[in-house]
Amino acid sequence: MRLFGADILPLAAEHIVLALVPVLLGLVISLPLGWWAWRSRGARRILLPLTGVLYTIPSLALFVVMPIVLGTRILDPVNVVVALTVYAVALLVRSVVDGLDEVPSEVLTAGVAMGYRPLGLLVGVQLPLAVPVLIAGVRVAAVSSFSLVAVGAIIGQGALGALFTQGFERFYTAQIVFGLVSILVLALVVDALLMLLGRLLAPWAAARAPKKQGV
């Protein structure tokens, strides 16, 4: 499908990959970091402010310095992926900590008393219980990632964001609006899918409010 002189579907696919791969990488990095910050007061004191600061770095600046830091070519998509991973980590470390904090202490006590080893407890009890909070964090990270990819257009790797840069060059409002709407729609669809994934992973979270009955 060609629109505004560009092949839209490959651009959209590229946008999805550039937006979601960093979220996935960010999650993989955030899980151990978040677990560490949850366990150790000292790590929490350093990691949480640090990730907060990371998120305040302007995306424009981060995209521009990436090739210098990484030694990559200016037009390498790796620049965008790494920069967006930094933002995903900045958002998700806190989600992991919050998610683990959410596990009631008596549940942890019971898990230890049942004979779980630390890794078994993390995988079998703590992470499943952190899912609702984690998914909420991942949804925010994913949506923000979709809009940030567009900024990559200024270093030539913006996928659908290229519709903005070209539209501005040509003073072509329709193209800009189309770019905006298509990114918005993609982000909303992914957000809805993630919400669904959360429901599937944590069916227990919807099961509340006992029916009144005897003991």
Place this chain on the structure above:
Amino acid sequence: MIEFSDVRKAYPDGTVALQSLSLTAREGEITVLVGPSGCGKTTTLRMVNRMVDPSSGTIRLDGVDVSTQDPPTLRRGIGYVIQNAGLFPHRTVLDNVATVPVLLGRSRAEARSAAGELLERVGLDPRVGSRYPAQLSGGQQQRVGVARALAGDAPVLLMDEPFSAVDPVVRADLQDELLRLQSELGRTILFVTHDIDEAIRLGDMVAVLRVGGTLAQFAPPADLLAAPVDDFVAGFVGRDRGYRRLQFVGAGSLALSSFPTTGDGWLLVVDDDGRPTGWRQGDDHVALGTVHEEGESLRSALDAALSSPSGRGVAVDEDGKVIGGIEPEAVITLLHASAEPAR
């Protein structure tokens, strides 16, 4: 059997949770640790499954020093019930109960079917097995907690204030249920509570601990009520210990009176089967008081007498048929006669 010898627990900041405890929880009995908060009872309990390690002294489980054992392995062999049940919210009731068997390497299917039977055993409809804990009432959750602790077939159960968070009526049900289960299973149970009534109700032996972690008295409940060793235990056992002691005295040799048909005007009304239905005075029909059933304690006998509108309690046999009246004086006489508190 759980043996504590000279067990002491002090924390690096200098707080002493447990001074020096020596105590044996006998095989097949319920041993209750009771005391005010800060007396080290929960610490004591947690040292058995090594959730806390003592600073000095040894704890032996069936003769084996627990400090020589790998903690997770040790814990899988000891049932544990805590306040608020501590069920895993993300697992169904059935999978909660199957936790320890699965950790022990049994197949999930096998563990689940055993879990279903356990739910029945603790008085739950097996259909609750597919629900999540949040869909259960507090009392039901606590029953699931007990089922989960029993699932590993552990000979030893540790119970840390398991019934403290439920309302009194449900608590009494759960206590009865535990006593019934224990009469079937005969596990060695170490039970922690701050509630002396619960301790007296459930314990074969009761250890009263003082703040700071010293053992004040270790005795069967009837002895605790009849002969507290000092003011602390007497105060902790409570003001009405004389009255509560009644429940440990059998009413077997209680002298029953007959019901006079003339005299004070009170007539007991019975149905065709001889079961009491109420009292009659003149033309007035008055409801019964509590009824004492043969085999119950002096406490129920005295209550029957005190709650009866005629001042005379009604005693019935197992079938509910009237066997005689209870004068309050007869109860007091029997209590005084039982110099040795019986169980």
